[in-house]
Amino acid sequence: MSTLDTLLEGRIRDVDRLAIQTSGTVYTNHIVQVQSDTSDIELQHSFYKRTTEGVNTKLGAIVWTDTGVSFDVLNDSNGEIESVFEVGTGGITVNSGTASFGTSEVNVEDKDLVLGSAETLIADLNGGGIILGRLVDEDTGDAILTDGTPPYILYSNPNGFWSSNIGFNVESGNAFTIGTNVDPTVTSVSLDEIGLTIVGATSSDNVVLSAAGLALGTDVSLDSDGLNIGSDLSFTTADGLVAGDITLNSTTGLAIGSALSLTTADGLVAGDITLNSSLGLEIGSDLKLNSVDGLTFVATDTSGDVTLDPDGIYIGNDISITKLGGLDLGGSTITSDSIVFGTSPDETTLDDTSLQLGEDVLLNHDGLSLVNTDSAVFLGNKKWKIVFDASTDNLKFQYDSTGGSGTYITKAEMKST
Numbered sequence: 001m002s003t004l005d006t007l008l009e010g011r012i013r014d015v016d017r018l019a020i021q022t023s024g025t026v027y028t029n030h031i032v033q034v035q036s037d038t039s040d041i042e043l044q045h046s047f048y049k050r051t052t053e054g055v056n057t058k059l060g061a062i063v064w065t066d067t068g069v070s071f072d073v074l075n076d077s078n079g080e081i082e083s084v085f086e087v088g089t090g091g092i093t094v095n096s097g098t099a100s101f102g103t104s105e106v107n108v109e110d111k112d113l114v115l116g117s118a119e120t121l122i123a124d125l126n127g128g129g130i131i132l133g134r135l136v137d138e139d140t141g142d143a144i145l146t147d148g149t150p151p152y153i154l155y156s157n158p159n160g161f162w163s164s165n166i167g168f169n170v171e172s173g174n175a176f177t178i179g180t181n182v183d184p185t186v187t188s189v190s191l192d193e194i195g196l197t198i199v200g201a202t203s204s205d206n207v208v209l210s211a212a213g214l215a216l217g218t219d220v221s222l223d224s225d226g227l228n229i230g231s232d233l234s235f236t237t238a239d240g241l242v243a244g245d246i247t248l249n250s251t252t253g254l255a256i257g258s259a260l261s262l263t264t265a266d267g268l269v270a271g272d273i274t275l276n277s278s279l280g281l282e283i284g285s286d287l288k289l290n291s292v293d294g295l296t297f298v299a300t301d302t303s304g305d306v307t308l309d310p311d312g313i314y315i316g317n318d319i320s321i322t323k324l325g326g327l328d329l330g331g332s333t334i335t336s337d338s339i340v341f342g343t344s345p346d347e348t349t350l351d352d353t354s355l356q357l358g359e360d361v362l363l364n365h366d367g368l369s370l371v372n373t374d375s376a377v378f379l380g381n382k383k384w385k386i387v388f389d390a391s392t393d394n395l396k397f398q399y400d401s402t403g404g405s406g407t408y409i410t411k412a413e414m415k416s417t
Contacts, residue, residue: 002360005102042063042065043064044063045064047248058074058081060073060081061081063083065245068077068087068088068089069086070085071083071086072084094291116128122157123158125155126155128155129152129153129155131151132151134150135149149165151166170191170193175191176190176191177189177191186201194211195212196209196210197212203217203218204219205217206218213293226239245257245258311324325396337351353365381399382400383400383402384398387397394413395416396413399411
């Protein structure tokens, strides 16, 4: 205890002795004049509590100086008298743990409201901010807000952002704007009832998202009509997909320039190549493949056409290979059973049992049969001829020295009787 406090305690008097009245509200009237030749003037009005045993306890004081006044109270935790409220030419300082204002309105003339001014580290500002309302009374512990959590805006560190448990509503005609210097191509970002707008260094850098659609610069747009990327690429409900000279839609199908198209009506058309359900595959006028005619190689002369179908392959008008007819070479045919040369009645037939020359000669397992009367057996380079004489049923052996000149002389004859 200071010497001054000791001196003052010796002069403590009961305030009732100076009271104008002793019941109800007690009024006191102290007039103190302090003069000093120095600038450091202090007037202290102390308050004590005296027990019945005469023990004095200092409860607080009002201290006046030439720069202001402070209100000091006893700190029960350390027994010290500490200033809790100071008013001076420099402003008002509240040193207590909680400052409560019972007024209906608080007006602050200064435009800056600084929270956490005594902190020296950003990390120590974590959790600081504004809380509207309280859940419980800090002194009594009694519930205050009973229908939910108080709305708040609090600083979050090390995340580096403000955190709120409620949303933000920007009134009509105003925008939520974010000025940025992180990206030099972005001037500002605003969000209002119309949409989101990102303003770039040039109009080609602008981004606009609204109810009408999305616009990226001056070249890219997405709206109810479709997607447009510059003048070369678009995807709309009206025209479908358009990429330069490529189009894809429900009306014209797929078209790549004028050379290739794919539609439900014409199928695939690529220059002189056509593929559809009606014509099958056509490559120019020379090759066709369809379910009716099969594969056809068309020549300038139809006699040279080549056709491949389920029945077989046909080359021109003369050659064919089929399952039933085998190989047909115009006047000759080869099947799994036989080989036929020529046409009736002069055809030659060879099968697994015989060789038949027209209708006159037959060679089989039974032997050689000469049916026609003009048929003969020639020997020795056609100089000898064995011939059947149908008029006599005789067998003649004839000789021609020239060999086949047509003049044969009978040298011997075998008679039937």
